[in-house]
Amino acid sequence: MINEELNLNEMLRIRREKLAKLQEMGKDPFKIEKYDVSHYSQDIKQNFEDLEGKEVSIAGRIMSKRIQGKAGFIDVQDQEGRIQSYVRKDRLNEEDYNLFVTYDIGDIVGIKGEVFKTQKGEISVKANEVTLLTKSLQILPEKWHGLKDQDLRYRQRYVDLIVNPEVKKAFIIRNKAIKAIREYLDERGFLEVDTPILNTIAGGASARPFITHHNTLDIDMYLRIANELYLKRLIVGGFDKVYEMGRMFRNEGMSIKHNPEYTAIELYQAYADYEEMMKITENVVAYMAEKALGTTKITYQGKEIDLTPPWKRMSMQEAVKEYAGVDFDNIKTDEEALEVAKQKHIEITPEMKRGHVINALFEEYAEKHLVQPTFITHHPVEVSPLAKRNPDDPSITNRFEAFVNTWEIANAFSELNDPIDQKGRFMDQLRQRELGDEEAQMLDEDFLNALEVGLPPTGGLGIGMDRVMMLLTDSPSIRDVILFPTMKPIVDNKED
Structure with a gap:
């Protein structure tokens, strides 16, 4: 050595x-x-x-x-x-x-x-x-694939791109797919917009934010965890179809499918519902695959996945019944649900209700089976603070999550536009924050004011672009589809 x-x-x-x-x-x-x-x-x-x-x-x-x-x-x-x-x-x-x-x-x-x-x-x-x-003053590695330190590829992406042609190919595919989704939406009358990345309130999703400080105003601010609430304000203002693609930031764990800084697209359409969002989701993902790869049938890590619409549809309760063996048609109270949670070894948390148990059982028992594209619909209201209730069963919402390869790649719903109901759900989220849930949503008074001005019936959709890119490029890690992923700094332990 x-x-x-x-x-x-x-x-x-x-x-x-x-x-x-x-x-x-x-x-x-x-x-x-x-x-x-x-x-x-x-x-x-x-x-x-x-x-x-x-x-x-x-x-x-x-x-x-x-x-x-x-x-x-x-x-x-x-x-x-x-x-x-x-x-x-x-x-x-x-x-x-x-x-x-x-x-x-x-x-x-x-x-x-x-x-x-x-x-x-x-x-x-x-x-x-x-x-x-x-004049290059450094030495290029002769056999990049032979390097044992995988992190070096991500830390020195510029070298990775030089010596590994497949890496460059993945980002060319990413570029084609991103162009395709913009093309799909633009052709259907959607307007691309920009909303703030620095927010005074971290809203629009349940996630732990990054906190920074604005010196002039002397206030703490948050890097956005979602752009949802601003885009809905634009629907209130009279734009019927809007979308924004950009970076989101969540101060959470890192894994092969999680990076603290990631790319998402959110779109909103007035006078549409979650069913319309389902059609857009399956069609736009298939369109991206067709434009970037020339096919809607892909192979991911040896698994054949068919992105061709229509995708399978299944309610969350149906999924829990099929994969966890629990029928919530026969479980009506919070007490009964919590007893089932104990039997199924689900962790009990403060304020946990029937809807939370359904969601926890789904995550524990059902998600791992959703390899082919599947829409999971009708989430409990307790885990859907911004979604409209189902008119036939107010305990659930008109919401869906799209799963491919067991991953959630999209989340959508008929947007809650009742300001009174929305305030009640915000207050419930505040109680959860007081009990220690750092991911619970904050109260956004200005957004409530916008709802009081009047949000038309609206469908909203968010797609995690990096996970879709993993699928399209057959990449085993989210770091393979982000040019410069978040990395822990190398600490020099040498003594001065």
Whole structure:
């Protein structure tokens, strides 16, 4: 290990010496501001017949290098892939060729030359000019997949993107899917808007917020956990269809499917209900898959999943009956429900009622079975403080969660627009906060005022974009679909 570190330090020293020599010669690459690129690697390969024998200008990072006396080959990687360049001493002046020989893997170069095909049939660029644009002072790993420290890929994403083409592919798929959802909504008359990320009240969801402080106002503020309450205000104001995609922040645990900072989209439609939101959910997810992958049938970690609409529908009580073996049609009181919770080894918490038990049994026994796309509907009112009650059974709400691969990817409901009922539910949430529930919602007086002004019947939907991207890219961790995921800082334990 010591020898390896010494060798690495020696290689790093040599690279710095090469840079110093270039600077002494007046050829400092860091003084170059611009390089005109005419073509990318894939352009040249796909249009070889038209470009053969013509001069092109490419730029990229040296990924491999093979010198044989008076000639050499390098593989240059740009944003679209790699292409080979053939460099001969007799096509460059002697000084430039001698400098070229000293270039390292990882250096960024610009090459002007003619497109041709080698004797082995590889489309390449025969260099007439090679310009060093950036000197790399670090060593690229030769076999990135062989690294044992998985965290390093996330901490140094820039290196991960250079040496692992599959990583870049995943983020290209993500980009296509995000464009697709915007396209789907825009074509249906939705207006994309922006709402505050810094809030004086953390509302719109049940989650623990990040707290910061505004010095000028001398007040604590919260990074948003959801944008729901602002978007509903816009529906009150007269916009009938709105959506916003952006970062949300929840000060909670981290796992393969949880990152404290994540991307979600929320949309609201006046004069629509949760049934309409169901149609939008299954159709927009299928549309994203079709646009990004060319199919609605995907494979996730070896499991075949069919995103084609329509998706299965099942009430929460039906799911609890099927997977937990408990029929809540026969359990009407809180006392009976709590006794069942004890029998099923569900943790009892203060203020726990029948609806909380139904939800807890669902999470414990049913979620793990929901691999194929499934809508779970009619959540208890106790766990749905912003959803409209079902008119036939006021103990449940007209709400759904969409599950794929056992994960919740979307949450939606017919929005509660009764200000009196909403205030009562906020007060119930406040009581839960007083009992120690840091995820219970806060009282938002201005939102209640907006409801009193009048919110039309409205359907609302939120989709967790990162989890959908995990599915579309076959990624085992949410960190694989976030360019720069949240990471614990590396602490230097060396003594001063």
